[in-house]
Amino acid sequence: MAAVKSKTKKAYVIFLLPGVLIYGIFFIYPAINAFRVSLYKWAGTNIKNMRYVGLANFKELLSDSIFWGAFSNNIYILIVGGIVIIGLALFFAVALTRPWIKCKGFFQLVIFFPLVISGAGVGILWKFVYNPGFGALKYFLDIIGLGKLNRPWLGNEETALLCILMSFVWWTVGFYMLLYIAGIKRIPSTFYDAAKIDGASEWQMVFHITLPLLRGVLLTGILFWTVVALRLFDLVYIITQGGPGHMTETVSTYMYKMAFGTITPAMRLGYGTSIAVFLLIVTLGFSFTYLRVTAKETVRY
Amino acid sequence: MKVKVARLKGISKLEILTGTGKVLPYYLILILWTGISIFLISWVSYTSFKTNQELFAGPWVFPTAFRWENYVNAWITYNMKGYVFNSVGITIICIGIVILIGSMASYAISRYPFKISVLFFFIFLAGLAIPQQLVVLPLYIFFSKSHLLDTRIGLILVYTAWRMPFTILVLTAFFKQLPEEIEEAAIIDGCSEFQVFFNIGLPLCSPGIITVTILNLLDVWNEYLFALVFIFSEEKKTLPLGLYSLSEMQRYAADWTSLFAGLVISLIPLIVIYAFLGKRIVSGLTVGAIKG
Numbered sequence: 001m002a003a004v005k006s007k008t009k010k011a012y013v014i015f016l017l018p019g020v021l022i023y024g025i026f027f028i029y030p031a032i033n034a035f036r037v038s039l040y041k042w043a044g045t046n047i048k049n050m051r052y053v054g055l056a057n058f059k060e061l062l063s064d065s066i067f068w069g070a071f072s073n074n075i076y077i078l079i080v081g082g083i084v085i086i087g088l089a090l091f092f093a094v095a096l097t098r099p100w101i102k103c104k105g106f107f108q109l110v111i112f113f114p115l116v117i118s119g120a121g122v123g124i125l126w127k128f129v130y131n132p133g134f135g136a137l138k139y140f141l142d143i144i145g146l147g148k149l150n151r152p153w154l155g156n157e158e159t160a161l162l163c164i165l166m167s168f169v170w171w172t173v174g175f176y177m178l179l180y181i182a183g184i185k186r187i188p189s190t191f192y193d194a195a196k197i198d199g200a201s202e203w204q205m206v207f208h209i210t211l212p213l214l215r216g217v218l219l220t221g222i223l224f225w226t227v228v229a230l231r232l233f234d235l236v237y238i239i240t241q242g243g244p245g246h247m248t249e250t251v252s253t254y255m256y257k258m259a260f261g262t263i264t265p266a267m268r269l270g271y272g273t274s275i276a277v278f279l280l281i282v283t284l285g286f287s288f289t290y291l292r293v294t295a296k297e298t299v300r301y
Numbered sequence: 302m303k304v305k306v307a308r309l310k311g312i313s314k315l316e317i318l319t320g321t322g323k324v325l326p327y328y329l330i331l332i333l334w335t336g337i338s339i340f341l342i343s344w345v346s347y348t349s350f351k352t353n354q355e356l357f358a359g360p361w362v363f364p365t366a367f368r369w370e371n372y373v374n375a376w377i378t379y380n381m382k383g384y385v386f387n388s389v390g391i392t393i394i395c396i397g398i399v400i401l402i403g404s405m406a407s408y409a410i411s412r413y414p415f416k417i418s419v420l421f422f423f424i425f426l427a428g429l430a431i432p433q434q435l436v437v438l439p440l441y442i443f444f445s446k447s448h449l450l451d452t453r454i455g456l457i458l459v460y461t462a463w464r465m466p467f468t469i470l471v472l473t474a475f476f477k478q479l480p481e482e483i484e485e486a487a488i489i490d491g492c493s494e495f496q497v498f499f500n501i502g503l504p505l506c507s508p509g510i511i512t513v514t515i516l517n518l519l520d521v522w523n524e525y526l527f528a529l530v531f532i533f534s535e536e537k538k539t540l541p542l543g544l545y546s547l548s549e550m551q552r553y554a555a556d557w558t559s560l561f562a563g564l565v566i567s568l569i570p571l572i573v574i575y576a577f578l579g580k581r582i583v584s585g586l587t588v589g590a591i592k593g
Contacts, residue, residue: 133357
């Protein structure tokens with residue numbers, strides 16, 4: 001008890017204050033201020049020249065077809081990319097937890113590696129791959145005899161978004177793999193031993209033991225993916241800047257362009273912020289749905 | 302262990318070779334995927350030594366001579382030197398501040414019996430749900446009024462604030478696991494609260510500090526959106542920004558192999574860090590992911 005008494009308020013404040021101040025001023029204050037900013041309109045580049053317009057920005061957002069195109073690109077990445085990345089990550093996780101697979105550590109390190117590269121690095125690397133002149137993809141297609149399929153992959157509305165999506169999967173699949181490996185390792189081996197005695201096949205065990213017991217972690221991964229897919233900015237900005245036209249625009253690149261891009265009128269800070277508020281509401285919506293789904297069930301082994 | 306041996310013996314070498322076992326499809330996809338990654342990194346590496354003519358001869362043609370000029374061009378002409386310098390400085394200063402004030406705040410939240418700590422903890426946690434996009438434009442307005450736009454110090458402050466939620470989440474969990482008895486004994490022996498924190502609390506927490514340092518380091522080093530919005534002068538750009546402007550320049554200069562060299566320069570620090578700390582990064586992220 002003596003120790004508890006010696007814990008003074010003064011020390012408490014000194015410990016806590018620097019963190020709270022910096023975080024409050026440079027993160028929480030702007031986050032709250034965003035709701036106010038989204039109700040204003042800026043004319044020209046003078047930052048002081050602001051005018052209250054109420055919900056006009058949000059009304060405009062509802063009828064902005066480029067914005068909805070951008071949002072549907074996010075949804076496309078979310079769904080198509082989600083199926084690919086979660087599927088692949090599950091496959092890798094199952095493979096790398098089988099006792100008879102060798103070089104597990106090596107595979108894991110290589111699959112995970114792209115995650116430590118910046119979005120800018122990954123974007124430029126894949127721009128090289130997709131380059132129709134000297135890209136690796138062109139030469140790969142030549143080898144398998146499909147050379148005539150070569151095209152400006154990123155300048156083409158059928159392929160551009162898919163190309164970004166594939167590089168996104170390559171970049172981040174390692175994270176979901178790790179998550180699922182950790183999940184699978186927590187499943188007690190007695191389940192598998194029992195199934196083995198009953199004569200279950202490898203695939204039966206994966207589908208009837210691993211996947212059902214992994215449900216909670218699986219959903220966590222899906223939630224992570226949902227949030228990053230909706231927030232995606234750097235990779236798209238580096239690879240195509242949302243082009244050609246607005247074909248690969250995402251909500252975030254559009255928000256950036258509204259404020260600082262070449263679209264006129266420029267410096268639409270209020271409108272850009274209303275897009276960010278929309279993004280926050282959508283991601284929170286997904287998160288709460290997820291929490292409601294998972295709160296009802298706790299897996300007990 | 303017995304089960305493990307039985308499973309190992311269950312598959313004969315013949316099965317592996319003929320592909321009748323269940324092993325082959327697993328290996329096929331694993332090797333294909335890792336093969337692509339290894340090929341991409343090595344392709345970029347040896348292409349960075351080519352001339353621009355050799356580049357168009359395709360990836361199966363190796364450079365005839367090591368053209369170090371590409372690296373000189375990237376490093377000096379295209380100013381990778383400046384970008385790397387900025388990124389190193391900003392990252393080190395930022396991580397230093399994050400770890401110091403983050404661990405102090407976590408210590409206060411987990412060790413001091415004041416009820417308001419719960420509130421602070423939740424406010425910090427709420428930051429994990431706030432996208433960078435939400436704060437970036439209001440911050441731009443705030444910065445332009447307070448003359449922090451296009452300054453390294455402004456960027457460092459934003460990065461510090463941005464990394465607080467994750468840091469505090471992990472470190473608070475860490476401090477809560479540690480027993481308090483040693484710290485209490487030290488206080489009875491007459492140490493001040495700050496001595497206790499710096500000499501006992503912080504060292505005991507070092508595994509947590511290392512994990513948080515590495516993951517924050519990667520996030521800050523690679524960050525793009527904040528840097529793009531808050532920095533515009535060429536001499537203050539960080540590495541990701543610089544890499545992008547280097548790539549935009551090649552639309553006109555068409556000096557592609559120097560861009561390859563620039564990309565390799567940006568990858569080298571990461572490959573070095575990964576070679577030494579890869580396992581640590583992997584385990585740190587697993588802990589973070591499960592707890593988050």
